[in-house]
Amino acid sequence: MAKKQLLNKKSMDFLEKYLNNASPTGYEWEGQKIWMDYLKPYVDEFITDTYGSAVGVINPKAKYKVVIEGHADEISWYVNYISDNGLLYVVRNGGSDHQIAPSKLVNIHTKNGIVKGVFGWPAIHTRNKSKEDAPKPDNICIDIGAKDKNEVEEMGVHVGCVITYPDEFHILNNDKFVCRALDNRVGGFMIAEVARLLHENKKQLDFGLYITNSVQEEIGLRGAQMITETIKPNVAIVTDVTHDTTTPMIEQKKQGYAEIGKGPVVAYAPAVQQKLRDLITETADAKKIPFQRAALSRATGTDTDAFAYSNGGVASALISLPLRYMHTTVEMVHKDDVENVITLIYETLLNIKDGETFSYFD
Secondary structure, three states, X not given: OXXXXXXXXXXXXXXXXXXXXXXXXXXXXXXXXXXXXXXXXXOOEEEEOOOOXXXXXXXXXXXXXXEXXXXXXXXXXXXXXXXXXXXXXXXXXXXXXXXXXXXXXXXXXXXXXXXXXXXXXXXXXXXXXXXXXXXXXXXXXXXXXXXXXXXXHHOOOOOOOEEEOOOOOEEEOOOEEEEOOHHHHHHHHHHHHHHHHXXXXXXXXXXXXXXXEEOOHHHOOHHHHHHHHHHOOOEEEEEEEEEOOOOOOOOHHHHOOOOOOOOOEEEEOOOOOHHHXXXXXXXXXXXXXOOEEEEOOOOOOOHHHHHHOOOOOOEEEEEEEEEEOOOOOOEXXXXXHHHHHHHHHHHHHHHOOOOOOOOOOO
């Protein structure tokens, strides 16, 4: 199954629409509506919460509950200050990279719709070549073509407006997906594809499956912290992205080795329940699904941590998708890895037994 082309035209149309839609942290609901509309034929019901996390449920009456999870938000900026001459200064909403900002087009989200702007930067001719300033959060600013602060406000822009990049989905060399926000709306895409495969292959699960698309991961796993208390799962398999460390300026002795096209990355970390992880790697071996390994010190830095340490402890594991250029507008993943993450989660679910505790003491 791992060698089949799993992604059909409907899947790819959904992926492109879902990625191109803006879903900044704290404002994920339009993307969640797209995701839920795609997932609707494959689940029995939905759960949503106050802040926008969305869950499609299969077998909602089952007592034993398994979560597969991704997160829906993307990095962005907030308008923080408007100068008298109409320039906008910003603060981060999530881990936005200030070094990529200069010369980027932006969308400023207002009640009146999108206002376009640019992160300006002084021309090379005007800079001190012996002592050039690097882009920093306190010296980058957005120009929306306004002559002064009053005109900015007349355009509907105010402090607190959220700002996103408009960069859209592309495919390079037939098998590399490139877009902003692959971190981690591709996770929401992959878990939705697992639900599609279960439905199309007429697989009956003995347990309740909670396909969970959490919000606000980029500011500290907040959506997962909330939704796990609602679901109260027995098991959680989280998918997120991780760094491809084969590109320049990354120290592999520090960051470890992972490469796009070489398969999903299975995490080793305190928050990862070892017997559940072993089930995942044994499934990969049995089904000949390529995979890589990563050792993560203390915390995974993903929603795995939120699920693992909730509700008295939830058996949790992390399957990551290797990605290049994280938190830029040209994040890149390999189509084969996307398909293999989907397949690995799908096959692992078929190997989970109803009521399994994953206890070391059984």
